[in-house]
Amino acid sequence: DTVEKVNQLARDKVRTAVSGTTDRDERKARLAGIRDETMAALAEAISAGEVDAGDVDDALDSLHKEAVRRHILDESVRPDGRDPHTVRPIQVQVGNIPRVHGSGLFMRGETHVLTIATLGTPGDAQRLYTLQPEEEKRYIHHYNFPPYSTGEAYPMRGPKRREIGHGALAERALQPVIPDEFPYTLRLVSEAVSSNGSTSMGSVCGSTLALMDAGVPIDAPVSGIAMGLVQDQDSGDYVVLSDIQGVEDHLGDMDFKVAGSGHGITALQMDLKIKGLDFEILRIALEQARQGRLHILEKMLAVLPEAREELSPFAPRILTVSVDPEKIGKIIGPGGKTVRALQERYEVKIDIDDDGSVFISGLNGLAAEEARREIESLTEEVEIGKIYTGQVVRVEAYGAFVNLLPGVDGLVHISQLADYRVNNVEEIANVGDELTTMVIDIDPAGKIRLSRQAVLEGWSAEEARDRDRGGRRGGGGRERERGGRGGNRERDRSMRNGGRPRR
Structure with a gap:
């Protein structure tokens, strides 16, 4: 009644x-x-x-x-006057918030989503403690749906199930296009500032814009669209709707979210209010979604055709160095002393992976570059035939010890100090002097033989070894034979340290 x-x-x-x-x-x-x-x-x-x-x-x-x-x-007329295939008017803006690393405002009808991108260091990655094999996550997307977006007012507490789900969907949509070699941790926050349906797909578009504005070299831009369905259960008549708004979501039979690039789909989510879906309806929905996504992409790329070439001046600069995993300890130092000193000296943050990847991040690119060079020198291997300029750290009667790399010294025998006969080592080298020498040999014990004469004469390492009189006699053995027993013991101790990393 x-x-x-x-x-x-x-x-x-x-x-x-x-x-x-x-x-x-x-x-x-x-x-x-x-x-x-x-x-x-x-x-x-x-x-x-x-x-x-x-x-x-x-x-x-x-x-x-x-x-x-x-x-x-x-x-075939929708509440806002559109036909089933038409997408609402689109407006796109980027860089509206200059202080952040990247921002994108995507507006589709009355649905407006603002996304902000922040670039962090590898150490900022989210740690995962789950049964999954992944141990960390370096691309993170958060989605917020505040009450003012729908003209409401209620307390804002923790994220709701809907916000968590929409954030995960938009994160999944962009994950395939995030480059693996990009060393930054990426955190995106999408805020629905006005809502009339399909804010999750709006956050996909806003995320793409924010990443490109931040200078992230994504493999392809991604857009998203929500598809709807109205079906008469008695007659079987149906209409598939592109880019549904709130009332169509509420009164319709389907909310089918499709996100992807020009190459294909990257994420899907479907909510159905009817018992089943005919395959032909699904085919039509996917085709309309493809056309809609490409239309949206065209509007986005008209404003920002590709990712910016330069990162924001406020974003950290990250340099990557690959070292032998066995030498990570040299960078860290006892109790982390060495790595802490590097971070304080150059005002950078250093993250080290177990595979030997070292990430140096800082706002000052020059300081980060200097830190990179020092890390490379800490882990560098001395090479035979390579020329080094180093400081004389000790002088003996048989030659001079020169520091080649941090903690690594080598011996220049007196016969290799010059391109003429040298009677006294101190004629050429004193403690604190800089000498340019060539590494001509490294014996099985790790002792390094150097030659200054090879540099002056333009010899190869082989030619220098042939002329190294001290080397033919066992690396300073002649000098040990000249002295007494006490002198021999003292010189033996000196030679045991020569060429090995100083501790």
Whole structure:
């Protein structure tokens, strides 16, 4: 009885309200007015208990749903006046927030999403403690749906299930295009500043814009679109809708989110309100989604065709060095002393992976470069035939010890100090002097033989070894034979340290 009374009072009015305007707020106002009129007409029955006010509201909602669905099925006209294939007007802006590393504002109809990108160091990655093989996550997307986006006001506490799900979907959509070799940790935050449906796909588009604005070299830009369905369960007639808005999501039969690049789909999510879906409907929905995604991409790329070549001046600069994993300890030092000293000296952050990848990050690119050079020198291998310039750290009668790399010294025998006969080592080298020498040999014990004469004469390492009189006699053995026993022991101790890393 209640349904019949409401139908007689309001059916034609609701149909007129739905078809008579394309403005959401005006339609809401008209429907609210119809409700008030219906409640006033049934006031006596409600007061007498003959009619329940809740049943009246339910009947009005059913009329609204029927009017919207019939208008779409019969006329192919949607509540905002669009046909089933048309995407709402799109506007795109980037770089609106200059202090952040990257930002993108994506506006599709009344749905506006602002995404901000932040570039962090590898050490900022999220640690994962799960049963999955992945131990960390370096691309993170958070989605916020504040109450003001729909004109509401309620307390904002922790993220809700819907926000977590939408954030995960948008994160999955961009994950395939994030370059593996890009060393930064990426955190994106999408804020729905205005909502009329499909904010999750708006956050996909906003994320793409923010990443490109930040200078992240993504493999391909990604866009997203939400597809809908209105199907008459009795006749089987149906209409597939592109880019659904809030009322179509609420009153329709399907919310099918499709995200992808020009090369293909990267993420899908479907919510159905009917028992099943015909394969032909799915095929049509995917094809309409492809056309819609490409249209949206075209609008986005018209504003920012590709990722910016330079990172934001406020983003950290990261340099990458690959070292022998066995030498990681040299960078870290006892108790982390060495790596802490490097970070303090150059004002950088250093992250070291077990595979030997070293990431140096800092706002000052020159300081990061200096830190990189020092790390390379800490782990560099001395090469035979290579020329080094180093400081003389010790002088003996048989030659001079020169520091080649941090903690690594080599011996220049007196016979290799010059291109003429040298009677006294100190004629050429004193402690603190810089000498340019060539590494001509490294014995099995790790002792390094150097030659200054090879540099002056332009010899190869082989030629220098042939002329190294000290080397033919065992690397300083001649000098040990000249002295007494006490002198021999002292020189033996000196030679044991020569060429090995100093501790």
